[in-house]
Amino acid sequence: MAEINIKQVAKRFGKTDALHSIDLTVEDQEFVVLLGASGCGKTTLLRIVAGLETASSGEVHIGGRRVDHLPPKDRGIAMVFQNYAVFPHLTVYENIAFGLRMAKLDEKEIDNRVNRTASLMHIDALLKRYSGQLSGGQRQRVAVARALATEPEVILMDEPLSNLDALLRMEMRAELKGILAQSKTTTIYVTHDQVEAMSMADRIAIMEAGKIIQADTPVEIYRNPAAHFVGSFIGNPPMNFLPAKKMDSSTWQVAGASYHGPASDKSEIQFAIRPEDLIVDANGPLQATVKLVEPLGSHLLASCNVENTLFRVALDSDAQVKAGDTLSLQPMSDRVRWFDTETKLALQ
Amino acid sequence: MSTAPNMVVGQSKAARWSFNIAVILLCLWVLVPIYLLISNALSAPADVNGFPKKLLPSVNTESVEFFIGFYGVTKALWSSVQVAFLTMVMAVLIGAPAGYALSRFDFRGKSLFRIMILMTRAFPLPLLALPMAIMFIKVGLDDTVFGLAIVHTTLALPFAVLITYSLFSGIPIELEEAAWTLGCNRLQAFIKVIFPLVLPGITASAIFAFVTSWNEVFAAAVLTIENRTLPAFLLQSLDDAPLHLKFAGGAVLVLPALLFLFFVRKYLFSMWGIANR
Structure with missing residues (x-):
């Protein structure tokens, strides 16, 4: 022992x-x-x-x-x-x-x-x-x-x-x-x-x-x-982060769409999602402009721009995407994470 | 002898030639005086001043025999060996731990200490010799083998410290740490791991100390009267001697150092190209 x-x-x-x-x-x-x-x-x-x-x-x-x-x-x-x-x-x-x-x-x-x-x-x-x-x-x-x-x-x-x-x-x-x-x-x-x-x-x-x-x-x-x-630090590519503005007690506005999130008295927190936890969906709330496409075999990595923030999306390797396209994305709701902007700690 | 180091492929002819010429010149620089010394020492006394020289002298040991039989020579030789041996032992026993400490520990004033070690060589020996002689007489160390060995140790010590310092620094600390984690204390790790790896270099620095003492004449001449070392003895007694005896004395002086270096040459090489990987 x-x-x-x-x-x-x-x-x-x-x-x-x-x-x-x-x-x-x-x-x-x-x-x-x-x-x-x-x-x-x-x-x-x-x-x-x-x-x-x-x-x-x-x-x-x-x-x-x-x-x-x-x-x-x-x-x-x-x-x-x-x-x-x-x-x-x-x-x-x-x-x-x-x-x-x-x-x-x-x-x-x-x-x-x-x-x-x-x-x-x-x-x-x-x-x-x-x-x-x-x-x-x-x-x-x-x-x-x-x-x-x-x-x-x-x-x-x-x-x-x-x-x-x-x-x-x-x-x-x-x-x-x-x-x-x-x-x-x-x-x-x-x-x-x-x-x-x-x-x-x-x-x-x-x-x-x-x-x-x-x-x-x-x-x-x-x-x-x-x-x-x-x-x-963990994950290659790492998590995507976007600023979230408070709408009411537990509703947050991220890139023009509203999400249900944690209750916090802060006016701004961070929204986070892994690149593979996004689904391409014509009705998706996240609009991402593709800047660069990297075919990696197992998947295709698209580096996009969302509200002037680098935002990476892992797509199916057959996806027909090229630089300049706009993707509509739906974050998988159970995979969204929230972080405090000041303490940098996770919020439940 | 080891062969010349492998040249870098693609070096120009001119570079190779100048390398070869430099090697030949350096060899001549060392070998010609030794040749003259030995051939004259082995010539018949009459031939020493003669001209032209024969390339290979007829071996005549008359001068050497006379020299060896000369009163006081064997005693001086024995003193020299004793002093040089004591110097070697003391220089290594004091120098190696200092070198180890410099390479492995951080302490206040470390870099100053390192410079001070070299600075000790900046004092001209003649300046120190007289006060030292007086001090030695006061404490009763004058004209003793041990007293002279102390002086020679101070001359040899800076090099012993610096050589061993670079030796220990060349050995990764992880080897020692690995030994510690495998059940060694600091001393055991040193004996089992570090010592075998630095042995060639330690030997080289020991020889360096030996030769430093063997060749030293000034302090030996000032501090000894009865127990003269060979160089000091020769300086005193061969001044007025005939030329063939001077050659014989020179040969006797050079030969032991030469032989010693010959037998430990491989350690000297490894001192400059420590390979412990």
């Missing part, structure tokens, strides 16, 4: 706040992805959990034990680094055995575990090689095998796939997910790649400027962003 509890962890570098009082609980065997743009503090948070960085304040508990004063080796964690950090002076075998030798396991057990993890990661044939003789993808596998071999309760991964090429990344993504689920470890995984986050995570914690904005399942985050930032 290794639940991770992060309680009010803050980190200051000199005068800048890298992390503002972070609270996060990762359940036993859960796979949580920290997602955010570079500089949002996600790696700092991971390193604080690992013990490679000390928090300015707050507590970290792993498996019910407070660990923030312990060195990395006493936390029951293993880590995979972005640049792999495979020891160049040791063979693949010795790299994987490194943590086991530190744990003073007997030679037979070490041999068993090295062979088992090596075959799990499909690197049995490389055991005698040195890191200089491996490709990036192979080094990545060695780094993961080295972490798994110690059978840690918690695995921490810092952008482990970002140095691989796109095809390999997709392959490793699925493989890693399967292996980590089997190994029954609790995982925190840092990435800036939302596809990686969506496809691998049980839960995604979205970070911005040293804060966790939303921590939820991938679908929930995609469908119900808790803040404007989440909607504009």
